Amino acid sequence: MNAVIVALVVIALLAAAVLALRPLRLALLSSPIFNLYRKVLPQMSDTERDALEAGTVWWEGELFGGRPDWKRLLAYPRPRLTDEEQRFLDNQAETACRMVNDWSVTQERFDLPAEVWNYLKAEGFLGMIIPKQYGGLAFSAYAHSEIVTKLSTRSSALAVSVMVPNSLGPAELLLHYGTEEQKNHYLPRLARGEEVPAFALTSPWAGSDAAAIPDSGIVCKGEWQGREVIGMRVTWDKRYITLAPVCTLLGLAFRLYDPDGLLGGKKDLGITCALVPHDHPGVDTGRRHFPLNAMFMNGPTRGTDVFMPLDFIIGGPAMAGQGWRMLMECLAAGRSISLPSSNTGMAKLTARAVGGYARVRSQFRMPVGKFEGVEEALARIGGHTYMMDAARTMTAGAVDLGEKPSVVSAIVKYHVTERARQVVNDGMDVIGGKGICLGPSNFLGRAYQQIPIGITVEGANILTRSLIIFGQGAIRCHPYVLAEMQAAQSADRKQGLDDFDRAFWGHVRFVAGNKLRALGTALTGARFVAVDADVAPSMKRYYQLLSRYSSAFALLADSSMLVLGGSLKRRERLSARLGDVLSQMYLISATLKRFEDEGRQAADAPLAHWSIQDALFKAQEAFDGVLENFPNRFVAWSLRRIIFPWGHSQTLPSDQLGQEVARLLISPNATRDRLTAGCHLPDTADEPVGAIEQALAATLDAEPIEAKIRDLEKRGALEGNPQANVRDIADAAVAIGGITAEEYAVVKRRNRLRDTVVKVDDFPFDLGAAGADRPTAERKVA
The missing domain is CATH 1.10.540.10 (Acyl-CoA dehydrogenase/oxidase, N-terminal domain)
Incomplete structure (x- = not known):
C-alpha cells in the first residue's frame, strides 16, 4: 500500500513539474495538442473572420467569463440627454x-x-x-x-x-x-436633407447570408465625364431596401472582380461598398414593396452593367474589397439602436393605452383590467416593457461609451423584438374586437400588423437566435477560444505555439475554476455568493443567482465546444438554447442596472421582480433544453449533477406579483409614467390615445358615483326601470334623486369618453373603394 501511495505521489509531482516547467510543458503537452488542434480546426473564410473579429466585447464578456464584476456593471454611466x-x-x-x-x-x-x-x-x-x-x-x-x-x-x-x-x-x-472629399461633399448634404440615403445589401438569392450576394462589379476601363478612366461595371438586383424608392443617394454592396489585373492585385477583390446617385445612368429605383401596412418607403433596386468610376467606392479605390469588414464593424451600432428602440416604442404605447383601456372598458359590471385573466396579460405587458426599455437604454449607452457590441446587438435585436411581439399580442387580446377592426380609432391594429417586420429585418430572428448569438459569442466573448484559434492559424509556428500554450492552459484553469464555482454555488443555492457592490437589498438575491448561472453557463459552453467541436455550429437548436442563457443573463443585468440607475424606486419594484423572475425561469428552461438534448448522455448527466444538483429552483412570477404589475398599468401613477416615458400622448380626445388618457381620468372620477348607483341597484330602488341597463343606468339614478346633478354630469362625461374609446370604425359597403365617404381620422367628442 505504501508503495502505491509513493507511486501516486511521484506521478503527481511529475505531472506538476511538467505543467509548471514551461519548456517541458511545451515539448510534452502543448506541442502535440497544438498540432492536433490545427488539424481539426475548420478553415475560416475571410468573411467569417471579419464577422468574428468585428465589434467589441462588452458586458457579455463578463457573463461569458463566469465571474461577473457587478461593480463594473453599476459603474457604467447612466445614459443622459444633453x-x-x-x-x-x-x-x-x-x-x-x-x-x-x-x-x-x-x-x-x-x-x-x-x-x-x-x-x-x-x-x-x-x-x-x-x-x-x-x-x-x-x-x-x-x-x-x-x-x-x-x-x-x-x-x-x-x-x-x-x-x-x-x-x-x-x-x-x-x-x-470615406475620403475627405467624400465626407466634405456628401455629409453636409445628408445633414441638410438634400440627399436621402438608402443602403442596398440584401439579394433575393442570398437573404440572411449577406456575404453570398451574387451582385458583382468588374474592374474595367470606361468613359466618365468625357475621359477614359478605370472604373467598374456593376450589376445588381436588390430587394427590401428601405428608402430606396425615394433615395437620392444609394449605398451599394457588391462583389468586385479584377480579371484583367487593372488594379494590380488579386482577381477576386471581395465585397465592396459604393455610393451611387439615384439618377446615375442605369440605376433603377422607384418601385415599392408593401411592408405589412407600415407604409415606410421600401423597395427593390436594380442595375445592369452600370459603369461607375472607382471614386464611387466608399473610401476610394484603396477600400476596394473591404466592404464586408466595413459593414460588420458598423452593423453593431446601428442594430443596437434602431429595432430595439422602435419595438420598445410600440411596447410603451401598448402598456400605456391598453392599460388605460382595461380600466375604462367594463364587462360584467367590473373593469376588464381587474379580471384575473386580463391581469395575467397586463403583467406580461408591464414586465416585458420594463425589461425591454432597460436593455435598450443600457445598450445605447454602450455605443456612447465607444463600444460596438456585436453580440449584444444581436441579443437586443432578437429579444426586444420577440418581447414586443408578446406585448402587442397580449394587448390585442385585451382590447378584443376593437383591435381586429382597422380604422382611425384603432390604436393597436397597425402595430400588430407591423410586428413581423422587426422580427424579419436586420437578420431574421430565427437565424439570429440559432446562428449568431452563441455562434459568434462563443468565440468572440470567450476569454481564451479566439486567442487559441488565432494562435493555431499563425503563419509563424513557433510564435503560434507560444501563444497557444498560454491560451490553452489558461483555458484549462478557466474550466476547472468554473466547474468548482458552478458546483459550489449550486449546492448552496448561491446563498453565500459575495456581491461586491452596493445594490438594493431587495435585488441582491438576483445578483447571486446571476453569478451562479454565469459560472454554470461558462462550464456548459466549454463542455459543448469540447465535446461537439465544429459540429456545434450545425447543431442550431443547442446553439440557440445556449444563446438564450447568455441573452437572459444580459437582459437581467440591464434590468438590475435600470433599477439602480433610477434610484431604486420602490414603487417600480414589482416590474423589476416580475421581469427578472420570468427571465431566470427562461434561462433555467434553456439550460434544461441543452442538457436534455446533449448528444453525449454521460456528459449531460454529469453536467446536470453539477448545475442542478437539487433540481430546479426557479419558478414563474407568482399570481400576486402579476396582479401588482397589472394594477400599476390601469391607474395613473408615477410608475406608469416612468414605464411609458417618451410616449407621444395627444392632448385631445379626437385622437384614440388621447381619448383613452382623458377617459381614464374621467373613469376614476366616476367610480365613487358608480358605487352609489350600484348600491341603489342592490337595494332595488331601480327595479323595473327600463333605463336601469349598463348604458343608461345613470339616467335612472338621477331621475329618482339617487345621485346629484353634478354627479350625473361627471358620469355622463365619462360615458361620452368611454364611448369614444370603445368605438369601432365602420365604413361604406365598398370600404370607400369608390373614393366616397372615406373615414376621417378626426373623432369629435361632444
Missing part, C-alpha cells in the same frame, strides 16, 4: 408626431405627407449622427434611441424614415471610411 437633445425630443420630435396621422399614412396616402418629409429634412432628423462640422446634430446614440422610441409610439413609417438614415448606411460608412 439640454440640446432634450429640447429636440420635447419640441421637434413632438411636433413631428403631431404632424402625422397614422391612419392617413397607412390607408390613404401610403406615405408621409410632403410637409412631414420637409420638416424632417429641415430640422436635421436625417442627420442626427453627423458631426456638427458637417452641419449635423451630432446627437448621442442614446438621444437617437430616445427619438426613435418616441416616434414609434406615433407611427412606424415616421420612425423608420428617421432611423434608417441614422443607422447602417451611407452616413455612418462615410464617417468611418
Whole structure:
C-alpha cells in the first residue's frame, strides 16, 4: 500500500513539474495538442473572420467569463440627454408626431405627407449622427434611441424614415471610411436633407447570408465625364431596401472582380461598398414593396452593367474589397439602436393605452383590467416593457461609451423584438374586437400588423437566435477560444505555439475554476455568493443567482465546444438554447442596472421582480433544453449533477406579483409614467390615445358615483326601470334623486369618453373603394 501511495505521489509531482516547467510543458503537452488542434480546426473564410473579429466585447464578456464584476456593471454611466437633445425630443420630435396621422399614412396616402418629409429634412432628423462640422446634430446614440422610441409610439413609417438614415448606411460608412472629399461633399448634404440615403445589401438569392450576394462589379476601363478612366461595371438586383424608392443617394454592396489585373492585385477583390446617385445612368429605383401596412418607403433596386468610376467606392479605390469588414464593424451600432428602440416604442404605447383601456372598458359590471385573466396579460405587458426599455437604454449607452457590441446587438435585436411581439399580442387580446377592426380609432391594429417586420429585418430572428448569438459569442466573448484559434492559424509556428500554450492552459484553469464555482454555488443555492457592490437589498438575491448561472453557463459552453467541436455550429437548436442563457443573463443585468440607475424606486419594484423572475425561469428552461438534448448522455448527466444538483429552483412570477404589475398599468401613477416615458400622448380626445388618457381620468372620477348607483341597484330602488341597463343606468339614478346633478354630469362625461374609446370604425359597403365617404381620422367628442 505504501508503495502505491509513493507511486501516486511521484506521478503527481511529475505531472506538476511538467505543467509548471514551461519548456517541458511545451515539448510534452502543448506541442502535440497544438498540432492536433490545427488539424481539426475548420478553415475560416475571410468573411467569417471579419464577422468574428468585428465589434467589441462588452458586458457579455463578463457573463461569458463566469465571474461577473457587478461593480463594473453599476459603474457604467447612466445614459443622459444633453439640454440640446432634450429640447429636440420635447419640441421637434413632438411636433413631428403631431404632424402625422397614422391612419392617413397607412390607408390613404401610403406615405408621409410632403410637409412631414420637409420638416424632417429641415430640422436635421436625417442627420442626427453627423458631426456638427458637417452641419449635423451630432446627437448621442442614446438621444437617437430616445427619438426613435418616441416616434414609434406615433407611427412606424415616421420612425423608420428617421432611423434608417441614422443607422447602417451611407452616413455612418462615410464617417468611418470615406475620403475627405467624400465626407466634405456628401455629409453636409445628408445633414441638410438634400440627399436621402438608402443602403442596398440584401439579394433575393442570398437573404440572411449577406456575404453570398451574387451582385458583382468588374474592374474595367470606361468613359466618365468625357475621359477614359478605370472604373467598374456593376450589376445588381436588390430587394427590401428601405428608402430606396425615394433615395437620392444609394449605398451599394457588391462583389468586385479584377480579371484583367487593372488594379494590380488579386482577381477576386471581395465585397465592396459604393455610393451611387439615384439618377446615375442605369440605376433603377422607384418601385415599392408593401411592408405589412407600415407604409415606410421600401423597395427593390436594380442595375445592369452600370459603369461607375472607382471614386464611387466608399473610401476610394484603396477600400476596394473591404466592404464586408466595413459593414460588420458598423452593423453593431446601428442594430443596437434602431429595432430595439422602435419595438420598445410600440411596447410603451401598448402598456400605456391598453392599460388605460382595461380600466375604462367594463364587462360584467367590473373593469376588464381587474379580471384575473386580463391581469395575467397586463403583467406580461408591464414586465416585458420594463425589461425591454432597460436593455435598450443600457445598450445605447454602450455605443456612447465607444463600444460596438456585436453580440449584444444581436441579443437586443432578437429579444426586444420577440418581447414586443408578446406585448402587442397580449394587448390585442385585451382590447378584443376593437383591435381586429382597422380604422382611425384603432390604436393597436397597425402595430400588430407591423410586428413581423422587426422580427424579419436586420437578420431574421430565427437565424439570429440559432446562428449568431452563441455562434459568434462563443468565440468572440470567450476569454481564451479566439486567442487559441488565432494562435493555431499563425503563419509563424513557433510564435503560434507560444501563444497557444498560454491560451490553452489558461483555458484549462478557466474550466476547472468554473466547474468548482458552478458546483459550489449550486449546492448552496448561491446563498453565500459575495456581491461586491452596493445594490438594493431587495435585488441582491438576483445578483447571486446571476453569478451562479454565469459560472454554470461558462462550464456548459466549454463542455459543448469540447465535446461537439465544429459540429456545434450545425447543431442550431443547442446553439440557440445556449444563446438564450447568455441573452437572459444580459437582459437581467440591464434590468438590475435600470433599477439602480433610477434610484431604486420602490414603487417600480414589482416590474423589476416580475421581469427578472420570468427571465431566470427562461434561462433555467434553456439550460434544461441543452442538457436534455446533449448528444453525449454521460456528459449531460454529469453536467446536470453539477448545475442542478437539487433540481430546479426557479419558478414563474407568482399570481400576486402579476396582479401588482397589472394594477400599476390601469391607474395613473408615477410608475406608469416612468414605464411609458417618451410616449407621444395627444392632448385631445379626437385622437384614440388621447381619448383613452382623458377617459381614464374621467373613469376614476366616476367610480365613487358608480358605487352609489350600484348600491341603489342592490337595494332595488331601480327595479323595473327600463333605463336601469349598463348604458343608461345613470339616467335612472338621477331621475329618482339617487345621485346629484353634478354627479350625473361627471358620469355622463365619462360615458361620452368611454364611448369614444370603445368605438369601432365602420365604413361604406365598398370600404370607400369608390373614393366616397372615406373615414376621417378626426373623432369629435361632444
